[in-house]
Amino acid sequence: MLTIAVTGATGAQGGATARALLTAGHHVRALTRHPDSPAAEALHALGAEIRHADFDDRASLDAALTGTDALFAVTTPFGTDTDTEVRQGRALVDAAVAARLGHVVLTSAAHADRGTGVPHYDSKHEIERYLCASGVPWTVIAPAAFMDNHATGWTLSGLREGVFGWPMPADRPFALIPAADIGAFAALAFARRTAFLGRRIDIASDTRTPEQIAAALTAATGRPITHHEVGLDIVRTHSADLAAMFAYFTTTGLDVDAQALRRAYPEVGWHTFAHWAAGQDWPALLGAPRTEGAPA
Numbered sequence: 539m540l541t542i543a544v545t546g547a548t549g550a551q552g553g554a555t556a557r558a559l560l561t562a563g564h565h566v567r568a569l570t571r572h573p574d575s576p577a578a579e580a581l582h583a584l585g586a587e588i589r590h591a592d593f594d595d596r597a598s599l600d601a602a603l604t605g606t607d608a609l610f611a612v613t614t615p616f617g618t619d620t621d622t623e624v625r626q627g628r629a630l631v632d633a634a635v636a637a638r639l640g641h642v643v644l645t646s647a648a649h650a651d652r653g654t655g656v657p658h659y660d661s662k663h664e665i666e667r668y669l670c671a672s673g674v675p676w677t678v679i680a681p682a683a684f685m686d687n688h689a690t691g692w693t694l695s696g697l698r699e700g701v702f703g704w705p706m707p708a709d710r711p712f713a714l715i716p717a718a719d720i721g722a723f724a725a726l727a728f729a730r731r732t733a734f735l736g737r738r739i740d741i742a743s744d745t746r747t748p749e750q751i752a753a754a755l756t757a758a759t760g761r762p763i764t765h766h767e768v769g770l771d772i773v774r775t776h777s778a779d780l781a782a783m784f785a786y787f788t789t790t791g792l793d794v795d796a797q798a799l800r801r802a803y804p805e806v807g808w809h810t811f812a813h814w815a816a817g818q819d820w821p822a823l824l825g826a827p828r829t830e831g832a833p834a
Contacts, residue, residue, distance in 0.1 A: 541565040542728060543603055545591070545630065546612035548577035550686055551645055554721030555610045560585050562725050569602050593626035599633035608641040609634050610724055613665060615779075620661035627665030635674050641735070643727050644669050645720065646680040648713060648740040648794050654786050657779045666738070677727045677734040681720050682713035682742035682794050683787070685814045688751070689823055698824050700761060705768045705784040708749040712787050713742035713794040716814045722806045742794035743808040751811060758815035759824060 542559055546552030547568030556566045568581045569591035578588050591602040593613075603609065611630055615623040634642050646666050650659040669676050687693060688702075696703040706712065723741055727734040746754070752765040774781040786792070800808050809817075 539563055539565060540607040540728065541567060541605065542608045542610060543567045543569055543589075543606045544586075544610045545569045545593075546614070547581060547586070547588075548572065548575055549612070549614075550684070550717040551612050551681075551720050552610065553577060553581065554717040555724045556581055556586055556721070557584065558718075558721040558725035559610075559728065562729065564725075564728070567602065567606055593629055596629055596633065599630060600636060603633055603637040603639065606637065606639065608728055609639050609643070610728075611642055611644045611669075613662070615658045615661055620657050620779075623658070623661045624664050627661075628668050631665070631669050631672050631674070635672050639674055641675050641677070641728060641731050642669060643677045643679060643724050643734075645724065646678050646738075648680045648682045648742065648792055649786075649790075650680055651738065654782075654790070656783045656786055659783070675731075675735050677736070678738040679720070679723055679727060680738065680740045682715045682740070682792055685714050685716040685743070685809070685811060688755070688815075689818050694823060696766075697755065697759065697761075697763060700763055702748065702752040702755060702763050702765045703768045704748045704751070704765060705770055705773050705781070706748050706788050707767060708765050709747050710788055710791070711745050711747045712792045713745050713796060714811055715741060715743045716809050719743045719806055719808055723803065726803060726806060740794045741799060742792075742796045743799075743814075744796055744810045745794075746811045754812040754815050757812065758818065759820040761824070 542564050544552050544556045547556050548570045559566050566586040568586040568588050570578050571592050573588045573590050582588050589602045591598045613623050613627040646662040647659050650663040748765045752763045755763040770781050
């Protein structure tokens, strides 16, 4: 059994990884800036040790990593910016080196090592390179687009109106993965440390087109859902970074061999998009459908 520190433990990837590691019998030290949050309390109830840590407070990172064997590292520019993400990622790597950890599993983004020109892919690749040069034993897992984003934010708002608004043509395939599969793959990387050391692996669970996603959402929600291609100019008014990402998805494409991953690592329990969608609590997410004549 390992003692594994998990950053972003109250977020999607970190939370999924913490749960997968707990299920595998490891001791999980969940690192968070908000140890009193409901998400942290939920992890504590599952058996995780909760520790305060802040990427901008090196002393807190050093204290949190003391006595651990390994680290699951996740960084994000959202809520800050890419320069901040790189600075924080480097601080986390430096703390891992100082703690003499035996393994760091960093989650990045599929294709981030391909010079995409997508700002938050480039920042993640910069952290990858810093980790690889640090001397600490490492693995980089690079997830495709998150299935979980289809049940939140502006996508969910559109689904409430029967529209799957997505900034890609209806027939353009792209790779997808849920947070649960990222967590399961990370847990596998820790369990098979020797086999995964020094490797960078793009991961995805399924490849679907927006039209196929709309059909799967129709089946899962019991409501007719139609794909509508949102213009990149509209996305750009909200985020130039995300607009660049969707432009990359549409032109170059986010190709990851999901079938090969299924064959190589069946124990991950990969979800198809339809499988993931069927597991969501759509009545709670969407609210009860309005009856005819009901006020809007």
